[in-house]
Each structure stands twice: as C-alpha cells, then as structure tokens.
Amino acid sequence: MGARCDHPRRLPARPDPHHGPGECLVRGRGAAPHGVGDGGRGRRGTEGLAPLGAALAGLDRELVARTPSPALRRIARDLGRMLLRAMRSIAPSTQPVLDAAGPVLQQPIAYGTVAAALGLTARDAAGLVLYEAAATPAVAAVKLLSIDPFATHRCLAGLAPELDELAERAAAFATADARDLPALAAPLSDIAAELHTNHDQRLFAS
Numbered sequence: 001m002g003a004r005c006d007h008p009r010r011l012p013a014r015p016d017p018h019h020g021p022g023e024c025l026v027r028g029r030g031a032a033p034h035g036v037g038d039g040g041r042g043r044r045g046t047e048g049l050a051p052l053g054a055a056l057a058g059l060d061r062e063l064v065a066r067t068p069s070p071a072l073r074r075i076a077r078d079l080g081r082m083l084l085r086a087m088r089s090i091a092p093s094t095q096p097v098l099d100a101a102g103p104v105l106q107q108p109i110a111y112g113t114v115a116a117a118l119g120l121t122a123r124d125a126a127g128l129v130l131y132e133a134a135a136t137p138a139v140a141a142v143k144l145l146s147i148d149p150f151a152t153h154r155c156l157a158g159l160a161p162e163l164d165e166l167a168e169r170a171a172a173f174a175t176a177d178a179r180d181l182p183a184l185a186a187p188l189s190d191i192a193a194e195l196h197t198n199h200d201q202r203l204f205a206s
Contacts (some may be wrong), residue, residue, distance in 0.1 A: 069190035082112035122174035
C-alpha cells in the first residue's frame with residue numbers, strides 16, 4: 001500500500017491488545033508466517049454537518065447487521081469510540097465533524113469519519129482500514145507463535161497489491177446507499193471471537 005499508519009504504543013485506539021480472531025484460531029490449529037497472508041486476505045462551520053450523525057448512524061446499523069458476532073460488534077464500538085476520543089485531542093480542528101458524527105461508531109466507520117475530518121479521501125480511509133485488518137492479526141501471530149516478525153511483515157508487504165485493489169473497490173461504494181453495501185461473511189472469525197470471549201486463558205482482549 002502507498003501509505004500506512006503506525007499507532008503510538010500508548011494511543012488508546014491502537015489495536016495491539018486485540019487480534020481479530022487470531023488467538024482463538026491459533027489455539028485451534030497453529031500457523032506459519034505464510035498463513036498470515038491467508039488471514040489477511042480473509043479479513044480485509046457546522047451548519048452543513050447536521051445530517052452527518054443520522055447518515056453515519058444508518059451506516060453503523062448496516063455494518064452491525066453484517067457482523068453476526070456480538071463480541072466483534074462490542075470491540076468494534078469500543079475501538080471506534082477510543083479512536084474518536086483520541087482524535088479530538090490529537091487534532092482539535094476535527095472536533096466539529098467528530099461531534100456531529102456522534103460518540104460511538106463501529107471502528108471502520110470511525111476511521112472513515114476521521115479521514116474525512118482530516119481531508120483524506122474515501123480511498124485513503126479504505127486503505128487504512130484494510131491495512132489494520134491485515135496487520136492486527138499478523139502482529140498477534142508473532143506474539144502467539146514466536147514466528148519470524150520479518151517473514152510476517154514480508155507476507156503483509158506481499159498483500160499490498162490485493163489491499164490496494166480492495167481499497168479501490170471499497171471507495172467505489174462511498175456514495176452508495178448503505179443498504180446496498182456488500183454483505184460478505186467470515187463465519188470462522190465470528191465463531192472464533194465468541195469462543196475467545198469465554199476462554200479462561202486469554203492474552204488479548206479480543
């Protein structure tokens with residue numbers, strides 16, 4: 001990908017304590033660095049702001065409807081809320097947009113809101129979301145399996161063309177009705193997230 005975003009280690013919205021479904025899936029069947037690539041592919045003035053909250057609320061509802069796992073919905077809201085809160089401090093100029101957006105959004109929608117407030121494009125926002133979707137479980141795999149971090153990041157770099165293509169496709173939906181967005185499924189991620197919630201030996205919050 002042409003650009004990426006590194007989370008400072010103390011940023012509240014950083015994904016380090018979270019792994020997607022990685023921890024549970026690793027417990028079930030283990031992994032090797034090349035599996036990171038497979039996992040990354042599977043996961044991928046204020047007057048004018050008045051309608052923003054309602055529009056984002058509708059988009060948020062559509063994303064919730066496409067996320068069967070209550071655990072994934074909960075953590076996505078937590079991370080979205082933390083991202084919006086962090087951005088109010090990091091970039092105070094974004095506050096009018098963020099306030100109009102509302103206090104709680106699913107993380108991908110929060111990323112889009114922040115990107116818009118910073119003057120970035122829908123393509124930029126899609127790229128950030130996709131990079132995090134691939135990188136979060138990859139970094140978790142390094143910690144869980146003690147695999148080569150350089151090999152892992154080489155796998156991530158190899159995903160760049162696919163992530164770029166997906167970001168272009170995602171950006172094409174920027175002006176679409178929320179009800180017309182794709183409804184792709186990842187059942188293993190949903191199942192793993194629910195199993196992880198009840199596991200008595202967890203290294204990651206989610």
